Amino acid sequence: MPAFGPRELMVDVFGRDLCVACGACVDLCPYFRTYRGKTVQLFPCDIPAGKCYADCPKAEVDLDILAEKYWGRAYEGNALGHTLKIMTARAGKKAPNGAFQAGGTASSLIAFALQTGLIEAAVLTDQEGLIPVPRMITRAEDAVTCASSKYTAAPTLSEFNRALRHGYSRLGVVATPCQATALAQMRTNPLDSEYFRDPVGLVVGLFCTWALDTRGLISLLSRRLDPRRVRKMDIPPPPAEILVIETEEGRVEIPLGDIRHLIPKGCLICPDMTAEWGDVSVGILEGEPHWNTLIVRTQRGRDLVRKAEAEGWLVTGKIPDDNKDHLSFAAAGKKSRALRRALEEGLVNTPEGNGRSSLRINAEALQRIIRE
Amino acid sequence: MSGPSVLASDPYNLIITGVGGQGNVLASRMVGEMLSQLGLHVTIGETFGASQRGGSVMSHLRISEESSFSPQIPRGRAHMVVALEPMEALRVLKDYGNPEIRVICNTRPIHPIGVISGEQSYSPLENIKKWIRSLSREAWFVDATEAAIRLGNPVLGNIISVGGLAATDALPLTRKVFEAVLTRRMSADKVGLNLTAFDMGWAMIRRAI
Amino acid sequence: MYELWEAGEGVRLLLMGNEAMARGAMEAGVSVAAGYPGTPSSEIIENLAQAAWKKNIYVEWSVNEKVALEVAAAASYAGLRSMAVMKQVGMNVASDFLLHLAQYGTRGGMVLISCEDPGALSSTNEGESRPYAKMMEFPLLEPGDFQEAKDMTSWAFRLSEDLRTVVMVRSVTRLSHASGNVVLGELPQRRAEARFKYHGSIMDTMEGPIINLPGTVHVLRSSQQEKLKKASEIFDDSPFNRYEGPERADLLIITSSACTLYCKEAVRLLGLRDRVGILKLGTTWPLPRGLLERHLVRTERILVVEEVLPFMEDNMHALAAILAPSIGIKRFFGKLDGTIPMVNELNPDLLLKALCAILDIRYEAVSESYAGKAAEIASLGAPPRELTFCPGCPHRASFWSIHNALQLDNRDGFVCGDIGCYSLGAISCGFNTLKTLHSMGTGTGLASGFGKLRSFGMDQPVIAVCGDSTFYHAVMPALVNAIHNRSNITLIVLDNSGTAMTGFQPHPGLEKNALGQKAPAVDIPAVCKAMGAKVKVCDPFDLEDTLKSLLEMIEDEEGVKVLVLRQICALSPEKKGKKSFEMAVDEDACLGENCGCNRLCTRIFKCPGLIWDKQRGAARIDEVICTGCGVCASICPAGAIKKKEVA
DSSP states (O other): OOOOOHHHHIIIIITTTOOOOOOTTTTSSSSEEEETTEEEESSOOOOSSOHHHHHOTTSOEEHHHHHHHHHSSOOOOOTTOSOSEEEEEEEOTTSOOOOOSSSOHHHHHHHHHHHTTSOSEEEEEEEETTEEEEEEEOSGGGGGGGOSOOOBOOOHHHHHHHHHHTTOOSEEEEEOHHHHHHHHHHTTOTTOOTTOOOOEEEEEEEOOSOOBOHHHHHHHHTTTSOGGGEEEEEOOOTTOOEEEEEETTEEEEEEHHHHGGGSOHHHHTOOOSSOTTSSEEEEEOTTOTTOEEEEEOSHHHHHHHHHHHHTTSEEEEOOOHHHHHHHHHHHHHHHHHHHHHHHHTTOEEOTTOOSOOSEEOOHHHHHHHHHO | OOSSOSSSSSSEEEEEEEETTSSHHHHHHHHHHHHHHTTOEEEEEEOOSGGGTTOEEEEEEEEESSOOOOSSOOTTOOSEEEESSHHHHHHHHHHHOOTTOEEEEEOOOOOOHHHHTTSSOOOOHHHHHHHHHHTOSEEEEEOHHHHHHHHTOGGGHHHHHHHHHHHTTSSOOOHHHHHHHHHHHSOHHHHHHHHHHHHHHHHHHHHHO | OTHHHHOOTTOEEEEEHHHHHHHHHHHTTOOEEEEOOOTTTHHHHHHHHHHHHHHTOEEEEOSSHHHHHHHHHHHHHTTOOEEEEEEHHHHHHHHHHHHHHHHHOOSSOEEEEEEEOTTOTTSSSOOOOHHHHHHHTOOEEOOOSHHHHHHHHHHHHHHHHHHTSOEEEEEEHHHHSOEEEEEOOOOOOOOOOOOOOOOSOTTOTTTSOOOOOTTTHHHHHHHHHHHHHHHHHHHHTOTTSEEESOSSOSEEEEEOTTHHHHHHHHHHHHTOTTTEEEEEOSEEESOOHHHHHHHHTTOSEEEEEOSSSOHHHHHHHHHHHHHHHHHOOOEEESTTTTSSOSSSOOOHHHHHHHHHHHHTOOOOSSOHHHHHHHHHHHHHHOOOOOOOOOTTOHHHHHHHHHHHHHHHHTSOOEEEOOSSGGGGGGSGGGTTOEEEOOSTTHHHHHHHHHTTOGGGTOOOOEEEEEEHHHIIIIIHHHHHHHHHTTOOEEEEEEEOSSBTTTTOBOOTTSSBOTTSOBOOOOOHHHHHHHHTOEEEEEOTTOHHHHHHHHHHHHHOOSSEEEEEEEOOOTTOTTTTTOOSEEEEEOTTTOOTTSTTTSSIIIIIIOOTTEEEETTTTEEEEOTTTOOOOOHHHHHOTTSOEEEEEOO
8 A cells, every 4th residue: 555644644634624633643743633523733744654644533544454454354344343242231339430521431441451561541522611631541430431422523542642752552531432543553664664563452433423623612602601520521412402411500401402513524425333443442321320331342442441341440241132123224324325425525545546535445335335 | 436447347346246145235334345445436235124034135235536436337347256165156157157266155054944954955064165166267165164263153153254355465455454344333342353363364365465 | 342432543344334333323413312223233233232331322213214214303403413223124114204304404414324134134125215315305325345434434424414305325135234344434422412492483494393394395395406406516526426347338337335346356257458448426315416417427338237127227318318418318228128137136246137138248157067066966856945933932832832822722713913123924834824925913913904804704813022122113003003993903012021132132011221221111011911901821831731821712702812922032142051951852752754643843843953863763952052941841742852940
């Protein structure tokens, strides 16, 4: 695969307004930085092949290369991605307590992974008001400080990059689908560096339908509340159609129609709802506010879940068929909508395609997805 | 003034060139005063100000027994160039050079910002020397900065070059008059060092002639 | 040089034009001299300041040229000989008062020296100020060489007292900053006494109050016309107007200022001394009508040669029209017909070209083959030297932070620039940060305007920068305007403790004055606070703190924020040679051209003290040039640049 650099990144991603502020290109070098949720280039860089382009989840992600590396086969386009097991889960008695969004599964798995030394540090996302703040923690009990969902696009991977530069070599990450995709690309050593060692010890993916632009949200909400005093955000399942914000003064409801224009364009062409490129993925369980849906994808993910349950850090259960079907339906819908839109905008390449696109996918999988 | 002319040409046109901060102005003032002391008409034209911030600087010296001349030498009319920096010699030769010109050139480069940042490249010294020789009648190359560093201050390269100029006998510049100018301009403790620099430059050129 | 005020009559020195003018003023017994630094004028005040303690002269670097002119005028009103010194743009600042000064008249002899910059070698404009003499009706002198620079300056004081009007002396770079032989005159021994007399009647210009009123203005202007007429008569016989050439000429050149030397050189080189006459005018307004009438009959063709505007040329045309009945119709050459370029400074070669064109002569400076070869070699081996900030300059660090703050803010914010070394913030050494650049104080004035355009949909953050000297010169009124009108702007004062671009002259922010005496400093942050701005002071070498402060300020949409970035100029006499740190690059840690750095320090930061060593694939410190400020260590992404504190 030919390699490209920051000049192409500026044209293909920033120029096409596809940046989802995931942080993959940030702090790799002095040129890309993030501030209040926005990724910017400080100075031009003319290097012909750069990690920024290679890792960026909006700069031609080759789904077949990823599927080949992680699952040993071509990309198939299944609604929920490669799945070993799907179940319900929540924090166990041994896991540290926190202000969980739902079941606390992600926090517990990270805490346990730290406790048992599977990872030496974890990169999570905290929040100050409405501004997402990536954080690296090394102690299990600190995992809960970053609990609760953030609905703004967060540059979490900038902290990952910083951790790498400080010499950490076994990192865990709680990642949105775009962030998990970036990590998956990075782990293929796309620039063929002879010094490359895979630094990722664990990826806990998060379900995501779309995110919101931080600055846009702050600007919109500033008229109704003080963004610095936001404690929690939630989007209840349909048919609610609202964003609920809990501040220190009380609860505010915003109709989704008022904020849809703040969804980054890059989210609209994202085919991944359940973070397919992780070890495990965690999301809500419809109808059960204190439980999560947990998808296990890799061997090490399965081992982690088993051990965590055995030692009381996690509780799991059987997922009802209804929930599984709803989830598949929603995920397939996002895939199909995204790829249709990407095709319309000329952002998809099949193996024969030559231009620099956003996604590369084999023709069979593409057909299967958009037909559904 | 009576008697045979002390100047090879009248007016004698000398250019001292370098980069802002190399002491170009001081050197040209020294030479100018030395010649003025002998009763010659001297005009010096200079540009300073913005050019000091890393830019090229040039002094034009017009020396005559008869009258004063303009502070700018007409195109192609310089007789001698003293270049404190190699690239600047080429720049001067483009506008003021001619086949009869003579050049004294300090070989230590000062990189323009464009070279430091990688946008331009600094030609190898051998090329520059070859080019200067092809555009002049006689050229001398000395590492004045190196000698100056040995004396304790790289800026003394300008005084060393003045000594070298004196050694060519192109102009009536003598150590005695230099010392007189030094004593008038500088405190006593600085005179010795500057004389040593002058002598060094003088010797470097005399050896090469 | 101490000889300037020590050496006696008859001594022959090699002097800069500015030094000659300073000596001329001393020979006239000047008592007060005021100015504002500006290239190419600054050395006049500097030299007078050095002589001041010996010669009982009061010398002042005023906050701006208007005040400088007022300070000099006060001395003149008190019966002292005084002068004001500035460059062409300074004349524009002083012009309001100049009109009134000219219309009322002076008492002690008063000279106004304007040193101009044809070709804009050190200016952001190519302007000139001779038209003020015509517009505001006072005499104008232009020295043609270094001896005249001294003699005419000295004479100007006497002329001023004869006519009781301010006299303007105009110089240009090629006179002010060039050097030539000058024979000195006598230095007076008298001691001047100052007293402001105002008890006379309002019509008594020497002993009455100095007031222009609607009722008295026309009387004063009439008297001004008398002065001009008298000046013209004096000028008819002035030794500063000289003719050199044949009785009847194929071509008469009328010229002034440094152009005189170019004309003489060109005529000599072409061997035209018996065909071309040169009338050098030293008194260019009002025109010496009688003298010109006598010379214009010598020839049918006239070439007018001068720097910048066709001032003399226009006036010659007008005069020739009036004199036509007696002298006949003349053919004029000059700037208006393109014989001499309208734009850029003159030199002997342009004169050679003009003469060859008019007289149909061929002249080749060097053979085409040599010229071609030399040009090709220069294009290969001598690329242009871009201007840059000095190593260790605080502006490089300041613009690094300002540029990055605006990028991170990501709302297309911009910076209105001003005059000083930091004007280089407009080019790559300042990361192309400035987006407007005009005159002193204009950055803040423009920002004040931009900061009120929000109601028209403009949400771009507005920043103005200025220097410490610029702040006192012209920024303060604009700042008051912005504060009172609630303009949403951030003003960044780049305080490097001196007027650096022009040679590090002192200003009111320092605790010393032009004479080197202790003086009370006017504190910039305190002034801004008192005006009602939100003020913070940072060290620009502390990149993190500066960036954080900037981001906070540009996010704050309420009113005026002032950030003072305080760090001394690398060339400051106080700092000279002293390094804060010893710098070195760890070659093994240096990422160089690799992804993760791509030569940030040498490709973007571009401090002259950093060199990219292609062979070793690493950056390196040039120990001769590095001043040890330590900033590059803060920007290196690999931590490969090490700094060690110097004891």
